[in-house]
Amino acid sequence: MLDANLQSQLKTYLERVTRPIQITAHADDGAKSQEMLELLETLVGLSSQISLDVRRDGAERTPSFALTTPGQDIHLAFAGLPMGHEFTSLVLALLQVGGHPSKATAEVIEQVQGLEGEFRFETYFSLSCQNCPDVVQALNLAAVLNPRIQHVAIDGALFPAEVEARQIMSVPTVYLNGEVFDQGRMSLEQIVAKLDTGSAKRDAAKIAAKAPYDVLVIGGGPAGAAAAIYAARKGIRTGVAAERFGGQVLDTMAIENFVSVKETEGPKLAMALEQHVREYDVDIMNLQRASALVPAGDDGLVEIKLENGASLKSRSVILSTGARWRQMNVPGEDQYRNKGVAYCPHCDGPLFKGKRVAVIGGGNSGVEAAIDLAGLVTHVTLLEFDDKLRADDVLQKKLRSLGNVTIITSALTQEVLGDGQKVNGLVYKDRVGGDAHRVELEGVFVQIGLLPNTEWLKDSVALSPRGEVVIDDRGQTSVPGVFAAGDCTTVPYKQIIIAMGAGSTAALSAFDHLIRTNVPKSSGAVAEAA
Incomplete structure (x- = not known):
């Protein structure tokens, strides 16, 4: 099932495991059970830390297997065969159950560990779904971090009766304690924010206390990531407020025209973008949706109002809010979304x-x-x-x-x-x-097709008849100090590589604007960089 090259790579990964991993499998005589056992036995052969207990006890879901470690109260399981896009989820689950630390921020880890109550999650996925691994991996990690959280990831194709009974017609679909929790791609931060109802208020208070930026990027897709990197490399105070880092790229399956990279997948590229941005001193604010833009006043600061009630201020702003799938806007579309x-x-x-x-x-x-x-x-x-x-x-x-x-x-x-x-x-x-x-x-x-995410800008920035932000060849909008880049703009071709170039252009233009503008007392970074 796993070729020699993949086994070699996996063995190297498993060397990072620091504590035993106990796999308990539930199997029958079916072909899928045999495939699952073949995979699990391969894993056992790749690491002395892994042991396997096979049970033929007519479990609720067969084939399935659970991962845990002695001395830890971990409830994490896969129902089905996590191959395809979910193979990475299996590898990460093995590492995390085996004691290897995750890349989640300390703040998010603390939030997960502090959740109180009993949370029994079930996630339905398909092996061809590029959105599903984010959800599966987030909830798997949550189950490792908090003993009150249980998670089973279920391959819907192997349990059609269950899918039919619950009328699941979209993946990922997540159930919490037997009721639908949510559908679609979700990050660990989004899941925690939904469970921890007080988090939005705390986030708003933190954001409201932030000092003004020199460059504030709104949106975390390719354009926004490029803008943030180019701005940060100038040594100026840079912030990114994004609803979800990666943007529309997260929903892209195969990418084969990104110059110098023969082929990749959207989620991989999105992860690489965020990792690159985090190499610099950039203040990333996730799960933040902008609601209004107020042009600069006497203080020289543009204000961005957020839906959570907080505001951010900056000497310059780069709009890179991207686009979303266009809807038909016909009767029945909303009623039957994710139901067909x-x-x-x-x-x-x-x-x-x-x-x-x-x-x-x-x-x-x-x-x-x-x-x-x-x-x-x-x-x-x-x-x-x-x-x-x-x-x-x-x-x-x-x-x-x-x-x-x-x-x-x-x-x-x-x-x-x-x-x-x-x-x-x-x-x-x-x-x-x-x-x-x-x-x-x-x-x-x-x-x-796509619609630009610009409704919130109608009263502040010039938009085209199609709702795109009107820009010149420098990325300048109709508002001084406000620039834009990517799929939300009038740029004629909506491509990842073009968005990156446009984001870089907007950042350089913003920097040029800053060094030609008087520096307010609230920010001295540009004077030093210039």
Whole structure:
């Protein structure tokens, strides 16, 4: 199951283990149980610290296995085979159960350890989901740090009856004490903030007490990360306020056009971005959403108001809030989101195996999604508003070669239908003939482009008709001292590498603005750097 090279790498990792790891497996005579046992026996052979106890006792979930260590009260388990994207989750769980410290901040670790109550988490994942490992790894770590937290990560594809009973149609889906806790990508900080209801108020108080910055970056995607690095390297006081560090990159599956890197995945790149930024003296404030921008007054400071009630001030600001998936805005979309309406075919596609789905959008993203889904589902109906597909020819040829795909152009989606619990159909209007048609299906994947995250800037910064921040070739906005970069701007091409270049440009422009502006008493860093 693990080739020689991977076993060699894993053996090196396991040398970091400082205490015994006890694996208790629940198996039967099925093929998946045999695969699980093969994997676990391989692990035992790679480290003398690992022992395996196999039980054939008809456990609630089979195949499954739990990890613990003598003398520690740890409740951490995998139901299924954590390969694919989840193999890293298994490796990290082994290391952390085995005593190797995590990379979480001391503040977050203290928060987790201080949580009071009983927390029994269940996370449903799919092996093709790039969003799931963040959630699985966060809750695994929480289970290692706090004996009152239990976590089992469940491969939904291996437990279809359970998935059907709970009507799970999106991964990751997390249950807490038998009730839905949340869905979608979550970091450990986000999970803790939701459990620790007083954390937002404490964070707001800390933020309100912060001194003004020389450069404040709003957003933590590629543009924001590049801006922060370039600003910090100038020796000036730099801060980053981000809703989630990594931004839209976290939701990107394969990246094959990042120059000098042959191929990578979004979450890996996002992690590398944050690690690079943390190499510098940058004040990173995660889980912070901006709500308003107030241009500089007599004090020369731009104010950014946050949704938690706090405010940050800075001599210059770089807006890099990125974009999000565009929604159809039709009846039924909100009602059936994560109940058949999905936006990530890689994540949620396996949950629709053997079912009928629609893909909305005929651009590259839509056609790629239809191709991927065609290998899993019974039938794909692709609906495109225009009179022709807009995807690259090579993708169109591949799509048209598939026997279980129907392509409908000049189609205006009008409504998502359901039975109150999940999707069971879709209505579209033929834009040529005017007739309405119903398609019977169980899933709708929306792939119709992006919207800039700029609604909060409508009254302060000039925006294009599409809601993008208007910038010049230096990244300057309509407000002095406020710059912007990345997918939230009027830059014509929304690409990771272009966003990074734009973020660097904005930071250099901000620095140029600072050295040409009188330095207020609250900040002397620029004078020294200049």
